[in-house]
Amino acid sequence: MVAEPGQIAIILAGRYKGKRVIVLKEMSNNLLLVTGPFRLNGVPVRRVNRAYVILTRTKIDISGVDVAKFDDAYFKKDAKKAEKSEEAFFESHGKKLPKKAEKFxxxxxxxxxxxxPKIKAVPMMKAYLKSSFSVTAIRPHQMRF
Known part of the structure; x- marks a missing residue:
């Protein structure tokens, strides 16, 4: 199944497993750019491997949302390593966030x-995204996505 922008997916593994997210775009190397949005269910903008999501048939219209700046270079980590001394740790404690974190x-x-606003336009979508996915009383072989 091809991931389309605005499609709802369920994350299967990792810190955010069971969370429903919105697919923003397909990136390189089988990665999907997804977000919760953070204010609804706590999932920030992140790249997720397609193997770790289930794509659902539910979609919302996200036309007009600018996601062009989120590319592989945006998520690239800085190459410099921080000093690992005790003094450096206590010096950095209490300082402001790095510029990259503030920008993020x-x-x-x-x-x-x-x-x-696009989520609120669809009835019950806000509650759907807030709820977690789990397989408890449902028979997995009878589920439809």
Missing amino acids: LQDQKVLDAALL
């Missing part, structure tokens, strides 16, 4: 502000 938080807020 601002980009997340802008993305959430663009997505929330």
Whole structure:
């Protein structure tokens, strides 16, 4: 199944397993760019391997949401290593966030502000995204996605 922008997916593994997310776009190397949005279910903008998600048939219209800046270079980590001394640890404690983290938080807020009105336009979508997915009393072989 081809992932389309606006399609709802369920994350199967990792820190956010069981969370429903919105697919923003397909990236390189079988990765999907997804978000919760963070204000609804706590899932930030992140790349997820396609093997670790279930794509559902549920979709929302996310046209007009700018996701062009989220590419592989955006998520690339800095190459420099921090000093591992005790003094350096206590010196850095209490300082402001790094510029990259502040930029990431601002980009997340802008993305959430663009997505929330589109989510609210679809009935029950907000509650659907907030709820966690689990297989308890449902027979997995009878499920439809």
